[in-house]
Amino acid sequence: MRVPHAAAAVILSVVLLFAGATAGHAHVTVEASSTEAGSWAVLTFKVPTESDTASTTGLRVQLPVDAPLLSAQTQPVPGWEAEVVRSELPEPVTDDHGNTITEAPTEIIWTATGEGLAPSEFGEFKVSVGPLPESGTLHLPAVQVYSDGEEVDWVQQASAGTEADRPAPSIEITPATPDGDQDAAVDAAQPEEAGSQNFLGWASLAVAVLAVLLAGVALLRRPRVRDA
Known part of the structure; x- marks a missing residue:
């Protein structure tokens, strides 16, 4: 494809402009x-x-x-x-x-x-x-x-x-x-972290109790084996 002379001149001008801008920076x-x-x-x-x-x-x-x-x-x-x-x-x-x-x-x-x-x-x-x-x-x-x-x-x-x-x-x-910002952020994070740990502790205890109850119910519902 042949590029018209006018278009080629425009392209060359743009290239030179960018080259000059690059060198000038x-x-x-x-x-x-x-x-x-x-x-x-x-x-x-x-x-x-x-x-x-x-x-x-x-x-x-x-x-x-x-x-x-x-x-x-x-x-x-x-x-x-x-x-x-x-x-x-x-x-x-x-x-x-x-x-x-x-x-x-x-x-x-x-x-x-x-x-x-x-x-x-x-x-x-x-x-x-x-x-x-x-x-x-x-x-x-x-x-x-x-x-x-x-x-x-x-x-x-x-x-x-x-x-x-x-x-x-x-x-x-x-x-x-400010020097206090980081300390305040740490202090604010500590109660939240402690609360999260307490919640996890209670949740674990509840799961354990539920498991014991289910095990007990299962034992009670087992059919008894009669003596011969």
Whole structure:
């Protein structure tokens, strides 16, 4: 079956559109082992090399200062060195123990000690942080550095109804689970479980009594054997 030239052109355009969309979605992203407010989490930054000619040789990630993360510890990555930059906060904050905090980690810098991430490769960079903010979206703007000197800013925040071309890595903070909820659920389950056990006990006893009665009735109804 021959495809008209106009139809072939449309098909080719669609293929190119999807190919471009796929290539454009190879963003720097982050995943968190926990998103619960107030918890500690391991953040994993996934960094793909989008350049066809240069390698990724650096990554800089900015940490929030309005709701600072009081601790940041990087996991070693072979062929890379990491630096956690601590800075004085614009406004002091108070931690859960009532201590006044005037400085906190504000940036993490990963630098390749070798060739870095070649074209078509990606790397993962992990950092343990905490405690997470109480609510909202945790934006973590990043700058990707290439071996040819180019720097790609992943710092944009999407607005209502629009999608950022180079979005900043981010995670959505979820509400904290109250400590008493799990205990309350356990306590609520215990009476129900005990009631179920009592019911089963009485049911078993009733079955046993019924079996004895039936056996007795059967014995009484047996015909007597007369002596010869």
